[in-house]
Amino acid sequence: MNLNKQIRRLLLLDGLSNLHLAGTAWVLLLTLRGFTLTQIGLAEGVFHLVSLCCELPSGMLADLLGRKWTLAASRxxxxxxALAMITARTGLGVCLAMGLCALGYNLASGTREAITYDSLLQCGQAERYLRVxxxxNIFWRGxxxxxxxxxxxxxxxxxxxxxGLDILVDVLAVLTALGLTEPAVGAPERRPRLSELPRGFRDCARDAADFLRANPAAAAVMLFNALVGALATLLGFFLQDGLTSAGAGNALLGPLLLLVALGGVAGSRAxxxxxxxxxxxxGLLCLAGVAAGAAxxxxxxxxxxxxxxFLASACDDAFQMLTDARLNAMIPSQRRATLISVSSMTFSLVMIVLSPLTGAVWEGLL
Structure with a gap:
């Protein structure tokens, strides 16, 4: 494996995966189309409900079928x-689009971390994981x-x-993902046939459950990270409407949201x-930072x-990367994507509870 080439492709994929004009400002676009914050909060709840149901199976697919194909399917x-969002006319249509978006998120969640860590591990450079x-994250946030x-x-x-521009970017991301090299570390001996997938899912689920029972500290890390991430994520979503309500016009809105997003870049360095x-x-410092940002x-x-x-984004990203590094050092390569997906599923559980509630509370406060 050419590790430097692999890392460059992963960085490009990260950039393309988040270079979405409409997807980044989806809350703003929906409010301009007449959807209420309560409806948007419910749609976000649907996103995380789908994510909860599909997160673990998608991680299993990555471990069973290969990581690069799963990343291509994600985009x-x-x-x-994006196509579904163009055609959506009702809250139900928006929920469908958000469900597809969640599935794309699921397929990448855990898979990106797994292919990155195992590529470094295969080349004897796992200690570089946090820096890579x-x-x-800098490419993603940038x-x-x-x-x-x-x-x-x-x-x-x-x-x-x-x-439409978002769709074009995703097509480029699919081609980039297909150019990745599948690491030999953690790869299955052979890809299972379709009829063998149910048994493969059971094996993955059993192995993941056995790991969490034997490592309760890992489960605690996942839960606390989910709480910090959920608070920061919700703040970022509803901040789009908050800035507009506070008087930010079209010319000022972009630079202000850019400042908020750059918090993630600062968090990467921190x-x-x-x-x-x-x-x-x-963890306590980052939670306090997110709380201060919300205040x-x-x-x-x-x-x-x-x-x-900015403060909440910086604290969230810093803690997320430290958590990923800590978890990756603890879990086996053969079930890496599955167990990282368990961490993301924990995040979705927290978001399902907080999303509609936070939407209603934010609407009342502002």
Whole structure:
């Protein structure tokens, strides 16, 4: 395996996977189309309900069938989600589009981390994972920031053209994923036939359950990380509407959302420094940072809204990367995607509870 070429392709894939004009500003586009925040909160809840149901099976598919094919399928689902959002006319249609988006997220969640870690492990460079992961997150957040910078332009273009551009980007991402090399580490001896998949799923589920029973500390790490991530994610979603309500016009909205997204880039760099601290202390510091960001965002003042979003994003990304590195060092390669998917499923459980509630509370506070 040419490790440097593999890493470059992974970085490109990360960038393309988040370079979505419409997908990044989906809350704004839906509000402009007349959907309420309560409806949007319910659609976000549907996203995480689908994610909860499909997260674990998608991780199993990645472990059983291969990681690069699963990543390609992820971006294909992203393109279908954008197409469904173009044709949606009711809340039900939006929920369908969000379900497809969730499936795309599921197929990538755990798979990206698994192919990255096992590529490094195969080349004897697993200790580089946190640094490579930081760069992946920088490419991911940087692409998202570029999309957010065009948030005002997105509103001017209209949702149809914006989602059409998202489809084009996803097609390019599919081609990039197909150019990856499948690591030999963690790969199945052979791909199971269709009739053998149910047994393969049972084996993956049993192995994952056995691991979590034997490693309760890993389960605790997943749960706490999910809480921090859910609070920061919800704040980021509803901040799009909060900035508009506070007086940010199309010209100012993009730069403000860009500032918020750059918090993730700052978090990527901060993770390399926070690695030196005890993990529990880092978790408490990041949770406090997210809480402080939420408090700033309730002031109704544009500079403080943006600062709160920046702080929450930075703390969330830093803690997420540190958690990924900690979990990857604990879990076996053969079930890496499955167990990372369990962590994402925990996040979805928390989001299902918090999404509709937070939408209603945010609407009442603002």
């Amino acid at each position: 294909a689902m992203g393109a279908l989600s 992961s930081a760069w992946q 692409a998202g920031a570029a999309a957010l910078l065009g948030a005002g332009l997105t509103a001017a273009l209209g949702y149809r053209l914006a989602y 993770a390399l420094l926070l690695e030196r601290l005890p993990y529990r202390l880092t 700033l965002s309730l002031t109704g003042r544009l500079p403080l809204l943006a600062a709160g979003g």
